[in-house]
Ligand SMILES: Nc1ccn([C@@H]2O[C@H](COP(=O)(O)OP(=O)(O)OP(=O)(O)O)[C@@H](O)[C@H]2O)c(=O)n1
């Protein structure tokens with residue numbers, strides 16, 4: 001028994017010197033790793049915010065974006081955190097009572113005030129961008145448009161955000177920023193992947209934007225937007241067709257059928273059994289059609305549905321000019337368009353309409369799309385109403401026209417074929433953020449997409465911690481070995497005293 005006790009006492013690791021060194025070493029390692037980890041740990045997430053109001057022709061929507069406070073420059077990090085649809089029509093509809101345009105926005109801005117933390121309010125930029133509705137009002141009556149902007153600015157300045165101004169976007173900007181949004185959210189820009197074209201269908205204008213190898217801007221400089229993003233150059237083709245949004249296209253289509261000012265229009269784009277009395281003055285109250293107003297027409301007309309897809313398509317085709325083109329190739333109305341290339345994302349009214357019609361799946365062949373539309377258009381209006389009790393009647397009445405218009409615009413207007421139609425994806429949101437021009441607009445104005453690729457730390461945080469720990473352990477082992485001369489001699493066969 002006593003011999004065993006002596007062996008234990010002679011264990012060389014149990015001498016006071018090594019015990020002290022070991023304890024100091026362990027404390028040093030723990031201290032070193034703790035300091036390194038604490039010093040370099042990611043700070044608790046703090047967010048910054050940006051607010052954009054999309055003042056469209058048919059309605060206004062407010063979007064709040066947020067991103068981690070320290071990482072303004074990294075891609076894929078800005079996300080939509082709130083969207084609020086403003087009640088009532090677009091701001092251009094308040095031309096005769098501009099103050100109402102300002103007032104209409106306050107409910108959504110109140111929501112924004114609640115959502116953004118108080119201490120961030122004063123540094124949160126707030127932008128309002130108006131699109132085709134205000135473009136048209138500006139053409140028609142520029143002083144009315146100025147008054148609407150004054151009223152809107154007054155209302156926005158009452159909120160504690162950093163108001164950066166309200167303005168009309170050009171069609172080029174609207175198209176280009178829609179393209180930036182889609183490709184930013186898809187992470188295609190920083191990773192230099194093939195980009196996705198953007199198709200936006202609004203109420204008053206429609207945009208097409210894409211990168212094509214056979215387009216460098218020389219053919220048609222008005223359609224070119226050059227970007228340098230994350231170290232890559234993009235020559236974007238973009239065009240906005242004013243008056244070819246879905247509501248104005250409907251006016252143009254009706255105007256085609258009311259040239260002589262008849263008392264009744266038998267409209268193939270509306271369901272059989274649909275009949276409404278409409279005012280000529282309301283129909284022609286838009287610069288898109290005002291020059292076509294029939295002389296000596298009665299005050300009203302009976303708008304009666306006939307529900308015939310192919311005849312509807314014939315009338316819709318008449319609102320496009322396909323005959324003249326001074327370039328190598330055109331879409332329509334003498335507008336240059338390079339060869340379609342790559343995948344496309346189609347959003348806003350493209351999505352609303354195709355989603356309603358259950359046609360968002362583009363693997364459905366175009367012939368089947370046409371068949372289904374023919375069947376839908378031929379469905380009696382009473383039956384349509386019965387089948388969709390929750391849908392606003394104004395929207396519901398127009399889906400036959402809208403579906404026909406979309407198919408015609410894509411295939412006859414932009415020249416999509418059965419082969420490349422499946423390249424289109426109808427989308428509403430990408431990773432939780434709405435597809436549309438607003439995010440691209442804010443990223444641009446806040447310089448959030450750098451021209452050159454940002455430097456990133458060579459190691460992720462977990463890798464850094466592991467390496468520090470391993471090196472500290474190695475140093476400790478080396479240190480212990482360097483003390484070898486101090487180690488007490490230990491014999492393989494301890495002597496029994
Ligand atoms: N559930 C919905 C919502 C909207 N719409 C229609 O979609 C069109 C508007 O789309 P939107 O992208 O909101 O247009 P705006 O931005 O208001 O117009 P613009 O971009 O031309 O200024 C309108 O015709 C509206 O009637 C629809 O058919 N179904």
Ligand SMILES: [Ca+2]
Nearest residue numbers: 056131202348
């Ligand atoms: Ca829009």
